[in-house]
Amino acid sequence: MxxxxxxxxxxxxxxxxxxxxxxxxxxxxxxxxxxxxxxxxxxxxxxxxxxxxxxxxxxxxxxxxxxxxxxxxxxxxxxxxxxxxxxxxxxxxxxxxxxxxxxxxxxxxxxxRSNCRKCGQSLQGLPIHSAGADPDPAKQFVRCTECGRRWVLLDLGLSPRDLIPFEQRVVDSRVATRR
Ligand SMILES: [Zn+2]
Structure with missing residues (x-):
């Protein structure tokens, strides 16, 4: 390309x-x-x-x-x-x-995009909370550990995968073969 x-x-x-x-x-x-x-x-x-x-x-x-x-x-x-x-x-x-x-x-x-818009702290690795039982992306949010601001993932243009730290994104090739 x-x-x-x-x-x-x-x-x-x-x-x-x-x-x-x-x-x-x-x-x-x-x-x-x-x-x-x-x-x-x-x-x-x-x-x-x-x-x-x-x-x-x-x-x-x-x-x-x-x-x-x-x-x-x-x-x-x-x-x-x-x-x-x-x-x-x-x-x-x-x-x-x-x-x-x-x-x-x-x-x-x-x-x-994966930093807090208010204070700049990285939001990677933070737990994703959900308001309600259905997995609606508009209801998934994280809370900045630095300033406490609540961010809805959809508003930041993020998917849950974007918040996984880079070094943890490698998929283990044995993942499906384990019992
Ligand atoms: Zn913040």
Missing amino acids: RLPLFRPYRMFPQFDHLSDSECEKYVRDAYINTPGLTAKVPIIAAVLATALWYIGWPIAFVTLPLASYVPMPPSAEWRLVAYIVLGVAFVSLTYFLTRDLGVYFGIRRELR
């Missing part, structure tokens, strides 16, 4: 316990919940980079004595080839770097 130019999710120490595929879940959530950062901004940046390169360079070439500052191939044909190839590389790099930066901020937002 993504070109692994670099893996922005590996910048989070919380993910050290998790496999790449588990982290990809957070990448997908970031794409779903922050489409502006992960999809629109990289495209806008790529368009700007294209304009900067393919309009900026010709203007600079005509108006400035570039040949004495910038190393260029001697023949006009090779200059054209270098100009086009380096332009494609510049635009691609701009796109991938801004996209990974957007994914980084998107994941950061996803991770903060």
Whole structure:
């Protein structure tokens, strides 16, 4: 799906316990919940980079004595080839770097979802209470141990699984074979 130019999710120490595929879940959530950062901004940046390169360079070439500052191939044909190839590389790099930066901020937002909105304390590992007998997600809540605020999981956009500490999420392969 993504070109692994670099893996922005590996910048989070919380993910050290998790496999790449588990982290990809957070990448997908970031794409779903922050489409502006992960999809629109990289495209806008790529368009700007294209304009900067393919309009900026010709203007600079005509108006400035570039040949004495910038190393260029001697023949006009090779200059054209270098100009086009380096332009494609510049635009691609701009796109991938801004996209990974957007994914980084998107994941950061996803991770903060499991923190208390009032005091910032992590809600992971807290017992989930339920108001009423039916397993209605709108009635499941946790209480922040730091400030005592009660949070309904649905309001935070969380599922019970999101509150399991990362290091406990590995499923034991023997789980179904035990008697
Ligand atoms: Zn709190």
